[in-house]
Amino acid sequence: PLLARVYVAADRELRRRLARPWPCLGLATALAFLAPVLIWNSRHGWITFTHTAHHLAGRAWHPLEMAGRLLAFAGGQMGLTSPVLWVLLIALFAACAGAFLRLRRPERFLFLFSGPPIMIMLLMTLRQRLNGNWAAVFYLAGFILLGGWAAGRFQAGTLSPRLRRWFRPGIAVGASLMLLVSLMPFVIPHTDLAGREIDPTRRLRGWSALGADIGRIHAAMPDPRRTFILTLGHRYTTSQLAFYTPGHPPVCRWADRRTIESQYELWPGPRQYTGWSALVVIPDRDRPLPRALRRSFDRVDPPVAVSVPLGPDRRREYTVYPVHGLNTASWKSHR
DSSP states (O other): OHHHHHHHHTOHHHHHHTTSHHHHHHHHHHHHHHHHHHHHHHHTTTHHHHHHGGGGOOOOOOHHHHHHHHHHHHHHHHHHSOHHHHHHHHHHHHHHHHTGGGSOHHHHHHHHTTHHHHHHHHHHTTTSOOOGGGGGGGHHHHHHHHHHHHTTSOOOTTOOGGGGGGHHHHHHHHHHHHHHHHHHHHHGGGSTTTTSTTOTTGGGSSHHHHHHHHHHHHHTSSOGGGEEEEEOSOHHHHHHHHHHSTTOOOEEEOOOSSSOOSGGGTSOOGGGGTTOEEEEEEESTTOOOOHHHHTTEEEEOOOEEEEEEEETTEEEEEEEEEEEEEOGGGOOSOO
């Protein structure tokens, strides 16, 4: 809405249309679709805003850290798009900003919905770290603008027309990167990079094997139909086990603090399984069961080690505790 307002305000003919009821009606209709989300948030402590607030927290203003964040974000954008096209796009944005009043309405529209937001994000990296995907929506208009300029449909200020010859190589580089990323999940597992920290596919692998191992332990429990899975650590483990464990038994996440860290603290938790058994899945080998969690069950069996291969001599380790007789009356710390 803000970018649309700037676009309309920059055009004399469009400014007259703001006096008509239709723009206000269109905005009100769009906001009406947000009403259910806002009502839900108001009833749940505005969790969407508090959960994402840390993304806007400021960071140190040390010059080296500021430069590092800027270069990291710019490098990520080059990798996510195409290094050649991204440099051309930033140059085009700069040229369009300088010749903004001379741009025609189509070019002005595409520039406003791409150039200023991306440039603002680059400036924001001087203050904080940004995730690479945050700018994705603004490239839709930007690359249409770049394509129009490369096809000679308009001249962007002082930007040299000779740079247009780099457009096709930029597309080729982008297509090559797309092909490379698409092949990574199939090629890397057969190399020595598999499972290393620099392996970009590392966190994608091993979940189906983990689900199969947990499924075998679950099936061996005295009463699998009254046995749920309880995970510690990040919600990734919880969601992956909910998807990959055969039979899809109930899966919950243990939260030892009275804070909402994920959707699992909003959904019905383990309290509904009073008297049930559980498999407590803890990342890392030989991890002890938390004392508060141990007190919540009548009996705790010896732990079972689960090891999931990720590559040559690299594995993801888990400790699984079969526990029996959930007693929620002693469950003090869980929400």
